[in-house]
Amino acid sequence: MSLLTGGVWLDARGTQSATHAERGIARYITEQARALIEAQPDLEVFIGLDPNLPVPPSLEALRGADRLRWHTRTEPEVEQLPSIYHVMSPFESAIELEDIWPEWVRGSGCRTVVTLYDLIPLVMRDRYLTDSNWGIWGTVWMARLGLIRAADQVLTISRQTATDAGEHLGIPDERLTVIDSGVSWELSSLVGSRPAAESLLRKSYRRLRPGFLLYVGGDDPRKNLEGTIEAYSLLPESARRAHQLVIVCNLPLARRAQLMAHGRRLGIRLRDLLLTGFVPEEELAALYRGCELFIFPSLYEGAGLPVLEAMSCEAAVAASNTSSIPEILGDLEATFDPADPTDIARCIVEVLDSPGRIDSLRERSRDRVRLFTWERVAERTLEGYQRSLHTAPSPTAAR
Secondary structure, three states, X not given: OOOOOOOEEEEOHHXXXXXXXXXXXXXXXXXXXXXXXXXXXXXXXXXXXXXXXXXXXXXXXXXXXXXXXXXXXXXXXXXXXXXXXXXXXXXXXXXXXXXXXXXXXXXXXXXXXXXXXXXXXXXXXXHHOOOOOOHHHHHHHHHHHHHHHHOOEEEEOOHHHHHHHHHHHOOOHHHEEEOOOOOOHHHHHOOOOHHHHHHHHHHHOOXXXXXXXXXXXXXXXXXXXXXXXXXXXXXXXXXXXXXXXXEEOOOOHHXXXXXXXXXXXXXXXXXXXXXXXXXXXXXXXXXXXXXXXXXXXXXXXXXXXXXXXXXXXXXXXXXXXXXXXXXXXXXXXXXXXXXXXXXXXXXXHHHHHOOOHHHHHHHHHHHHHOOOOHHHHHHHHHHHHHHHHHOOOOXXXXX
């Protein structure tokens, strides 16, 4: 694919965010950037980073290729201004809007492309934008919507997010490109088999019992941690004794104590609920590969990277039937209404009690995950760049 006389500038400062910790959005940015370079090696791709923050380890390998650049509000130090300016994480609260969308972009012929992961605060307005806990962050988040509307092309990581962008922001189809998500095989390769996973887990977690149910995610309200614990409490006692619930989530000690107390109030024995906190990559891979069933009860997702990670490790997956999650699963088998703990419990019991169901779900994971490659994300990203060049500039762009 021939492309762009001036190349591409990637605003990749989301990889330097302490909040992302090289997972989630940070991992997506890194993998997408790598895949773009591999898909079209002759394309000038410059990766813009904050000079005041360390270069993330995942991008260190690109230093020698002379692709890393310091981000600036003034024109970048390149021979020719890029044809594409790609904002890879538009909602970074620590970066001012004028820094994310600098004047040199708005005042040139450079086309602006933005990656949109989700519009959850708009979709779930009552939980976010009216929540006093969001405070100034809500104002910052809303201000960034102007950048999304003004972009020449918006790359969405799922069809659901594209639908949300059209419905909530009025972005027309010609300025939307669905690039989907990818999953790296690096994680699954860290622990190559269930016996290897079980061996590693025995050494790392003395309280962990075989046959465990696994949750991996954040503590955002939509991630539904309390609902997960409540659903687990509704399982028959025999199921809880046979299948411990393991929650992998980076939680402050006070929050961990709060969730354990929540479980005790619901009648869950202390030994049946394990909160690991943040775990290293190898242990995460072992937990995915070693679990009996991976549970993803999110109320709403732009894509759902933990589902893809679990599937790459051949985990059986039971997940929400909402938002973008069925796009990843490919069907509605072993899905539930995440807002209803009774339905979550119903689904878990049906899977655990059905002979051969776990094996069937593991086979689904093996089949589906093959579709979600970073190569495909790169190809669709390049298509989005081309569309930005051949679509009339956004009428709301400040040029």
